[in-house]
Amino acid sequence: MAGVRKIPQxxxxxxxxxxxxxxLLRVLRTPEDEILLDATGRKNGRGAYLCIxxxxxxxxxKKKALERSLKAEISNDIYDxxxxxxxxxxxxxxxQAEKGDGNRIE
Numbered sequence: 001m002a003g004v005r006k007i008p009q010x011x012x013x014x015x016x017x018x019x020x021x022x023x024l025l026r027v028l029r030t031p032e033d034e035i036l037l038d039a040t041g042r043k044n045g046r047g048a049y050l051c052i053x054x055x056x057x058x059x060x061x062k063k064k065a066l067e068r069s070l071k072a073e074i075s076n077d078i079y080d081x082x083x084x085x086x087x088x089x090x091x092x093x094x095x096q097a098e099k100g101d102g103n104r105i106e
Contacts, residue, residue: 014058015055027048029072039089050066054087057079
């Protein structure tokens with residue numbers, strides 16, 4: 001008998017809302033101490049989740065929530081790079097919403 005598959009939930013460090021893992025972006029600190037966005041959600045390292053929203057990134061920066069979650073200092077240059085990647089993800093999500101391809105970004 002096939003049961004209903006459970007959808008993993010994660011909390012956005014910016015706004016604090018619980019959402020399905022598919023609707024969040026994972027910010028990752030690699031073992032080499034690089035900070036980057038992990039679109040696949042499978043890369044090795046310490047991760048924190050953000051809504052696909054520039055506002056949530058701004059809130060996380062203001063509260064230093066990403067630094068706390070990743071246990072690393074994050075420079076303004078990295079925040080600028082994350083903001084640029086976030087805008088690209090927002091645009092990709094808007095394109096998929098127009099096509100009607102569901103919630104997952106690629």
